[in-house]
Amino acid sequence: MIKQISLLFLLLICLGSKTVFAQQSHQKLITEMGYLLYLPEGYQQDTLKKFPLVLFLHGSGERGNDLEKVKVNGLPKLVEAGKKFPFILVSPQAEEGWESKDLMRLMRSLQKKYRIDEDRLYLTGLSMGGYGSWDMAIKYPGLFAAVVPVCGGGDPSKVWIMRHTPTWVFHGAKDDVVPLRASQEMVDALRPYNPSVKFTVFPEAGHDSWTDTYNTDSLYTWMLSQKRFKYSKVAVDQGILDNYRGIYVNTKGKDTVVISSGPGVLIATVKNRKIEIQPYDQHQFFVQAAEPLDVVFSGKGKKQQFVVNDEEKKVYKMVKKE
Missing domain, CATH: 2.40.128 (Lipocalin)
Known part of the structure; x- marks a missing residue:
């Protein structure tokens, strides 16, 4: 996926930081090369089938170069506890913060290495990873079939770029680390361009809204039903x-x-x-x-x-x- 380019340049041609990697099995998390990789049941047996992929971005507390930290919250925690998913799960670890260009480099390498359905790539993250999710979805709006930012935020002036990306946002009403307004401003800015954006506020949750989020079974049903947006030509007089x-x-x-x-x-x-x-x-x-x-x-x-x-x-x- 090439980053969006201007109409003029597109017409003429047609029209950072260090990222670490590691690996994860379909039953328990396995450390290898700096990201955690979960392979769903049946991946090894069916050598022709392509699978959806979810990219999970951790929060600031899991930064560093110890992949055990990445298992503390969110989707990797659920996998470590024995939960099974029907998708490939990739959970990289950031040393400092999330850099979208490095994550894009990771995505390209994963697409070459694993049998991935490129029309069913999904992005989610919590806290710092919620911010990273908004940023990457804005910078690469044609890449993901759906995005799920949790207790994050971003630049409301740019979120209209996600007008074709199905988005479900989660936040805790009592969050005293990342205020609720951080998500609310993004949703309010996106809704005129993407009226179907979903926003769930957990009234009793503080900063940890991710536990409720990733225990919401309907999230996975909704997410996996989304496919990458493509325009479809219609007849016009x-x-x-x-x-x-x-x-x-x-x-x-x-x-x-x-x-x-x-x-x-x-x-x-x-x-x-x-x-x-x-x-x-x-x-x-x-x-x-x-x-x-x-x-x-x-x-x-x-x-x-x-x-x-x-x-x-x-x-x-x-x-x-x-």
């Missing part, structure tokens, strides 16, 4: 597509994009290169099915424009009707 034809200029960078139309699609031209953008409704278009970047048209006549939803919202206004 040709007259609507023709109406979008014109020359558009970025309101900040002054990049110019020429929009023309073809049968059932729009064609964006940047510096003499062309790429089809396909509709997933009459006003919204995508470039690649699995890349969470879209182009949304609005307005009429001289006020017509489109917005590229990428790492930021980039506005292109029509300067000439084609």
